[in-house]
Amino acid sequence: MLRRLGRIKKIGQLKQEKQSPQNNQQPSKTPDDNLSSDLNINITNLRSIYDNCSDVVFRSFLIEGKEKAVLLYIDGLSNVEELNDNVLTPLMKVSGKETSKQPTEQDANQQSSFTSKIEKKISVANIKEVQTYTDVINQISSGNPVILIDQENHGFSVALAKWEKRAIEEPAAESVIRGPREGFIESIGVNIALLRRKIRSPKLKMEEMELGSLTKTSVALAYIVGVADQTLIDEAKSRLNRIDIDGVLESEYIEEFIEDNPYSPFPQILNSERVDVISSYLLEGHVAILVDGTPFVLVAPTTFYSLMQASEDYYQRPLLSTAIRWLRYLFIVMSLLLPSLYVAVLTYHHEMVPTTLLINMAAAREPIPFPALIEALLMEIMFEALREAGLRLPKQIGAAVSIVGALVIGQAAVEAGIVSAPMVMVVAVTGIASFSIPRYNAGMALRMLRFPMLILAGSLGLLGIILGVIAIVTHLCTLRSFGVPYLYPMAPMKARDMKDVMMRLPRWANTSRPHLTGDYNKQREAPGQKPDPTKGGE
Known part of the structure; x- marks a missing residue:
């Protein structure tokens, strides 16, 4: 009986040892925690987060030969050449004037002086401050290297993302005989720049967000202030914010979450690869949804007649x-x-x-x-x-x-x-x-x-x-x-908006925009521009 009680006691002790953490190990930080002022703790926590990730690089170095720092980036997503020339080289360079200076007590009250000095040394246009482990993960996953410095509870991300992308070319599924030949690609940054090139007004707004708990896919909602109805913009934001999914790999993922009738065989969201098509719909008061990783841009709202129109019309x-x-x-x-x-x-x-x-x-x-x-x-x-x-x-x-x-x-x-x-x-x-x-x-x-x-x-x-x-x-x-x-403007009948449905009127006769939802900017162009050679130059 005593032997049996001893065995039971040993088994209970073993279970307690398995369930309780070891005394020497500290619980690892979660991604939502703030960065520590101890660089070693930050490196340890980030290495545990990126365990078995051979493409994540931890480059330790000294700033001006004194301050310990580490550079984090993912191989293949960052521009290593620019990183060496514009970040590591100027930071590691030792200045003779500053090496003779001794730290004083006033340095503790001037936390921003060291930060400004780092920003002055790095010759990169866009530098952001990161405060949490989540910020660090998001930045290096986007291709932006992060610099963490000892005795600083924040770091810096530098915009040096670079990865292979497809060249801008004509979409194979939407080719035209006459018209622009450029189409969207899989990079959302390039796609936004293509839209900015077409519509150069600051009224074109781009509100970016992230969807997908694992993919962290960048999504941009594009619209023109004063042309798109604010009710439509708010509805698009609401539907996008309701999406809770682990990954977004293509714009169709989002389309299924935001359409009105998911069981209809007819598409209720238009998609296109052409820059001119998306620009024309933005000018009519629609909203566009750009998704990183796909050339197909979504347009809402959409009518049946929009699906039957070609850009070459x-x-x-x-x-x-x-x-x-x-x-x-x-x-x-x-x-x-x-x-x-x-x-x-x-x-x-x-x-x-x-x-x-x-x-x-x-x-x-x-x-x-x-x-x-x-x-x-x-x-x-x-x-x-x-x-x-x-x-x-x-x-x-x-x-x-x-x-x-x-x-x-x-x-x-x-x-x-x-x-x-x-x-x-x-x-x-x-x-x-x-x-x-x-x-x-x-x-x-x-x-x-x-x-x-x-x-x-x-x-x-x-x-x-x-x-x-x-x-x-x-x-x-x-x-x-x-x-x-869906059958607007045929049902309900809107005779004013029928001029671009069954026929295509001349450009000078199409003076008003279609009325989609709520208030809208009616005037598209000045009236009375019909060509008339008898008027001559005025």
Whole structure:
């Protein structure tokens, strides 16, 4: 019994030793704590935070041969050459006049003198003071080296961030024949500079914030004071501040948190890589959201007609742009309804087809073992598979596979009697029509809705198509983007703002901005600027 009690006592002592910290070890600082005036404690805590991080550099040195200091930076994120020339070299240089001076008691009352002396020696434009471990982590994670000095409970971060970034070039998905060729890249600093280059007024504001507890992604909210409604700006800030996520890797992460109806197939936030597109929406009173690490900038609010407009519409002649816009709306209807109309007519409404054409279509469909609905679904699924294969494969072979696959599979399917030639033509025309939609995410919504429309057409004929169209239009009427109706200015009808929806008026006739939310700056340009050669120079 005594042996058993002794064993129990030893086990309890071992548990207490495991649960209690060792007497020699001090609890490590948390990132929210302030920096210590003891440099060794700061280094120990930061090394524990960056344990097993081989790319974090701790460079110890002496300031003017007297004061102990350490330089922290992450290899690959900071400009090492500038760091050596403009920070380490001037700080480590020993001045003969100052070495003979002895520290006095007045130095304790002049904490700022040493700080100002450091700032004078460092020939870097932007220097910030850091007070906590969180500040140090954020700065070096952004590429800005941090200097910590002994007997100082604060440090300095120097703006010497440098990492590899892509060159500014034309976006591949939004190419134009006439217009600017520059697009955003993955660096938010460069993207903000590109917007500043377009809109040079100080009324263009950039409010930066960080999202993502682990990624610490920089996000900027851009708007023009006096043009964008303050209610819209406050709503955008509120929705962004509500986001609580561990990481933001692309602007779509934010889009899903701030849209009004997350279950709608239609996008309620516009995204673009083009600088001129984002600038034009800012000038109309919208807000833009820039995210570090992606070239796609978000614009809110967004309407259905904004998704159907291309940037090149405003760089061509007004009449030509209007004609192309009407063709685009026609192609949108075709991409959604053409296969459904074909299936409904062949299945239920033969009297709508001319006799000669009906005989030819019946002869083409005679060897086909499937009904028109199954035939259309097979072809649509195969076409979507070829389109996705062409997008995911390398560029060198993606286009060849999609084109050759469509030709070979279509011809082989017709000769094998699986599908008819008219069905191949209908699906091909539908695919071409869907390519005319300027925004890829809007085209994806119509492609997805094409399948339920086919099922309705195969089940109820034209009545099913009418019911499907009514359901889609009703859904569009209920959608909102940051409080703005999705079909604005068609529903609700605003005749004053209709001049840039179905047509593109000349520049001199478009004198007012669209009215989005609340108060707005109506005047866009001075009226009465229509060209008139009879007036002459005045």
